[in-house]
Amino acid sequence: MSDKLSPEELQQKKLPPEDESYVSEEKQKEILQKYDPESNTRDLSGIIKHVVFFGLLAFSLFQLYTAIFGQYTAYIQRSVHLGFALSLIFLLFPARKRKGARHKVAWYDYILALLSVGVAAYWPIMYDDLVFRLGRVTELDLIVGILAILLTLEATRRAVGMPITVIASLFLAYSFFGPYFPGFLRHRGQDLDSVIQLMFYTTDGILGTPISVSATFIFTFLLFGSFLVKTGVGQYFNDLAVSLAGNLVGGPAKVAIFSSALQGTISGSSVANVVTSGSYTIPMMKKLGYKKEFAGGVEAAASTGGQLMPPIMGAAAFLMVEFIGGVTYWEIAKAAAIPALLYFTGVWIMTHFEAKRIGLKGLSPEEMPNRKEVLKKIYLLTPIVAIIVFLLIGVPTMQAALYGILLTIFVSAFNKETRLSFKDMILALVDGARTALAVAAATAAAGIIVGVVVKTGLGLSLANGLVSASGGNILLTLFFTMLAAIVLGMGSPTTANYVITSTIAAPAIITLLMLDEPVGAAVPLVVALSAHLFVFYFGIIADITPPVALAAFAASGISGGEPIKTGFIAAKLAAAAFIIPYMFVLSPALLMIDTSWPELIWVLITALSGMVAIGAGLIGFWYRKLNWFERIITFATGLALIYPEGLSDTIGAILFVILFGIQWMAREKKPAKTVAA
Structure with missing residues (x-):
């Protein structure tokens, strides 16, 4: 931004930051560990630190190899992906959040890690035998299947959080006790053999579509984001946002909106987005005169919106491709573009009016960076633009991500400050794999939910129940579906909450919109997309909807404001997100389909x-x-x-x-x- 020392340089020189409101790296890490389960990892040392490092590196290299030279069969590709994730989670994530547990691996975690490797190796080793007798399970199959379910649930609890673990466990219980449920929830029930077979020996359970997407598209895009971060593009987002919006009325708040929208293109977490950009923007807003809760609310609303911003959209768009079927990734990104634009416009407008109401100007000329110097680094955004172009011209999604990684390495070489060394590239591979661990666990647990829904017909039953409760009224159906999506999305990461909400809530909208169509008619693309984007939006907005508003709570940790009040302000600023989904269901023109x-x-x-x-x-x-x-x-x-x-x-x-x-x-x-x- 200027010739002043950065906080990192100040720390190296053992000088205090010039601005006492600067949020230290230690504070950022503390906030992430408190509100983001994905960041609650051990600080390892010694031999085990190197074991985990090379394990993460091997995970990325395996994924890159199969992305470039072709994947193994579905069962082997997905089980190996799961094995890497589970074993590394047990070594990296402690069972409890005690301080002492962060510095060494408990003896039982070594056992759990080894069991994870054994479970994952079962499919590659026994592949021919398992395929030959598909439909029949042996006693050993049952033991391995039970271990796979228990290990998946425990790894998910550690790396993702309790909400999705509880939901997946309840769905498992539902599969057994179906005959005891009332009304449309009743089903004939499943025995242990059937459930174990479904969960680990078919592609409808743990090894189903969600983890398939994690093992292919999501992982390569996470690697792309990791390589981008190593070039310093995250800080550049902040610099670019300040240079373009810092001198406007209430400038720092608009910087937060602009920066967080850009951060959303490489971040898969609302909380991580809050801490990354909020550590920079929240102190600026407070210094200008915004109240603590409002500053935190702006950042939380903007960072949560980053998950709605194409082209990455918190990785859930890749799942949407598989769940809807017959749709390309580009069509989903295009459909989400105008709703995302309206969302950020709504937040921008309200921060503008708030700044005008309390009489705030923007940053002074002395506080502004040299715009020409900032724009000289605009080339750092080339890989993001290139990804969009690749998708637009029909390049396969995973191939587009690989091209994006290569282009990032090439573009970084133009400047000594951004150039990626061999060490940087190795660290990017390791960081990408580390980020993918929680996604893999979440998608494996989500596979349990999807498997139960498919086997018991719960999705259709709930859809009919919601439509019946609303009396066939479209607005009431959307309202009930919104409540379901928000509740199910609370505390769950983007990928997991989309799997849950799209499996349970989206069918209600589709059922109602298809009432006038003949039975068995194909669902039009516009109907499927509007329904899936509807639940996706509200699953994301759960991050700023009290009482479980993790993004808002993380922002309050930086601002010093009251968490619940920050959550309500964030929800008010994001009012557009509570309205836009109704708009594109009732008026699909916003999705740019057949209009x-x-x-x-x-x-x-x-x-x-x-x-x-x-x-x-x-x-x-x-x-x-x-x-x-x-x-x-x-x-x-x-x-x-x-x-x-x-x-x-x-x-x-x-x-x-x-x-x-x-x-x-x-x-x-x-x-x-x-x-x-």
């Missing part, structure tokens, strides 16, 4: 105008302060504009023009004041 440009432009204009009105109503300021009655009218106008229907759009547009005119004529003409730091 004309005039229709798309009109929907965008009304939606953006609606965002402005809703933001003004919620914040209580437009061009001047709004009283309670004006806030209600303004908010209602926004809803009318956003609801995709001709009459409501017309009424909303008329009201919007009138309100805008009144606000413009009565605007406060005194300049905004700067709040002293």
